[in-house]
Amino acid sequence: MKTLRIYATQNLGLLIAIAIFLVLYLIYATQLSRFGMNVVLQNANEVVPLALVSMAQTVPVLLGGLDLSVGPLMTMINCIASEFLAGDIWSVLFGCVLCLVIGSACGLLNGCIVVYGRIQPIIATLATGAIFIGVALFVRPTPGGKVDGDLSWALTNDINELGYTYGWWEDLGWFGLIPLPAVFLVLVVLLVWIPFRRSATGRGCYAIGSAEGAAYMSGIAINRSKLAAFTLAGFFAACAGLYLTLLTGSGNADAQQAGSYTLNSIAAVVIGGTSLFGGTGGCIGTIFGAMVIRAISFIFRVIDENSIFGFLASPLLQSLVEGAILLLAVSLGAARVFRVRNRLTLFT
């Protein structure tokens, strides 16, 4: 019982995000006339790129910084991947590894600028973000690409479809209906995020975000943790870019879309219970934050124009309402102001 209470208080943000998501998704599902696994698959496909790019945002935020280059980096990887995800299995695999390595290297570059250049993350990544968009435009001046159609189809469907496409297996029953995007997301969390969080370096990131001075005095390798955090952000952004490539089957150096991914990633991080001051939260909450954001836009598609909320059905209002919800979520994060006893501490 006590374990439960401690878990609940320490993961309040995550639990709230899950609850909001469930409510929103339930509304959406009941409004939809034909709800089924194919809808879930489509939704999952829309969630995963945002979830991955928001995970990328989470790591620098845990340090107490913001990374404005996650959207641009994702876009750049998207453009590079659109050149390489073709040919036989080995060249596709090579392409994937190449993209992940480039993404991690770009994250490491951000980290080096922040650690050795002593520049605030928000400024450093604003600049590198512009560079990444520049590279993306250079690689792919016009939208397009030579992504293998079968590959794109097989990897963005459910498990059954993967088997059919390559003739590996037949109908696997309910198991075969699990969407592959969800499988990818779970794999990234299990193989990358959880080990990172449980490593000394990951612990160091939380410590830095919580109290950098105390972390230093406790003998934590601060620079190493920061470099690792930004590298991991680059890796997650590259995963997002790769998946976006599979989903769209092409590359598109769209600066506006990159910016909107960055903004939504910050929103997802906050809704998922990670403090913008650093030190608390994590990627699991962020994934639910991303699901909440997507669920809001799903609902816009199904609002009945004749109901009392009919006026909301106008797509013109979507940005306004999303913005208002975002503002509300961020304000909840700032509620600590009411508990401060020494007002001077607000400014440090």
Added chain:
Amino acid sequence: MAYLQMRGIAKTYGGVRALTDVDFACERGSIHAVLGENGAGKSTLIKIIAGVVQPDAGTMTLDGREVQFSSPLEANAAGIVCIFQELSLMPDLSVADNICITDPPRTRLGLIDSRAQRRRAEELLARVGCEDIDPRERVRNLPLSRRQMVEIAKALGRNPTLLILDEATSALTSSDVTKVYEILHQLRNEGLSLLYISHRMHEIKELADTCSVFRNGRHIETFPKDAHTDHEVVQLMIGREMSHVYPPKPKWDTPPQPVLEVRNLSWPPVLNDISLTVGRGEIVGLGGLDGQGQRELLLALFGVLRGVQGEVLIDGRKTAIGSPARAKSKRIGMALIPEDRKTEGLMLPMSIGANISMAAMPMLTRGLVIDRSREAQRITEMIQQLQIKIGGVGDPVATLSGGNQQKVVIAKWLMTGARIVLLNDPTRGIDVGTKQEIYQLLRRLADQGTAILFYTTDYDELIGSCDRVLILYDGKIVRELVGDQITETNIVASSLNLSDQIERAAAEARA
């Protein structure tokens, strides 16, 4: 040969000598107390041992081998662990995470083994007698006294051979203090060296085997605990020559008319039932050892703190001061010269002129627009009045020397025509000449009718410039010294909350 041996250690901070030619030794299996007033060099000594700062000269040997530490990590590896006054815990991590932060137990895969970590935290917490703390709890949710116990458990977890405690008991409850004493005695019997810094004489008497007194950055004497009486220890700690010239104090026939009156002000746990008055034309000093609530008292009066209990009366009328903006309003007319001029006093990149007129802005505007010519004229007046040495009024204030920067802060508040001036250690880190100008200025302001509440860590200044001195200890005013009572012995003794015994001893000595 002693376990830790320091020879010829010296350290200066930007021209200020913190330590001069210090020889110091610390034995195995003993508790060694370090005593001294504010600025005597205790903290610098500890920071050098713990690898936080590096000495300018001198050598240090540990267990016979010469050592040099360039970071706390290296000192830690050599077995030196320090519990600092400011806590070194990360509030968002759990207790177990904090305790094991430097060297967490790992699984075969190299990841942190949270179960083993929790067991280790439980063991260490049990060792300091705090089984009631759940290792999974976040440190942020623990009260201060518990956090301090976690800090001690964390230090023990690093297997120290030399453990340094810098005011480590300041936030503890009395039952915790007893536990800590037991632990420390036990550690001593296990052969550890313990360096203990405390401002509480009774603690030192109970704990220490050996005492060392520091004064003005020099090591004065090391002696076994019972070799000196309290009175003699106080005498060792003072004995400093008066180095500044102060303006003469006025004679008070009748007490001045109170301008600022405070009744039963509390801000738990830091401030505790404080009552005081400051009269027209009076300079009242706040004394005591650093960190006994003086800073918070000034902030509370200036409307910075929330949840302050008690009453504040201005000119005999009860007044609520909710913010600095309210405090500086015409009706109250209060000014606070803050402690850290770089963060709380000045906007460093802005011009000297803009900084000086910052607080008096409402008096310089006509409608919505700043009256530039009037502003320029008032700025020139202030610069002349305070003799601030500047290149041009438009230069950034960051280009000035420390002393002149402090004058800019004072000028800023004088321009508002404040009737009540609160000062938080205004002479820290500035040159002797400017200090003397500030003393003259304070007296001049007082003579013109300003009420001044003056906190300083320099006892000399309390003696030289204050009409009355209030000594704080543990957030309470423990002593009020008036006129001839303001002596170094009285100040030091009351700062250690020893006043009665010392006075008796002094009286006996005179008799």
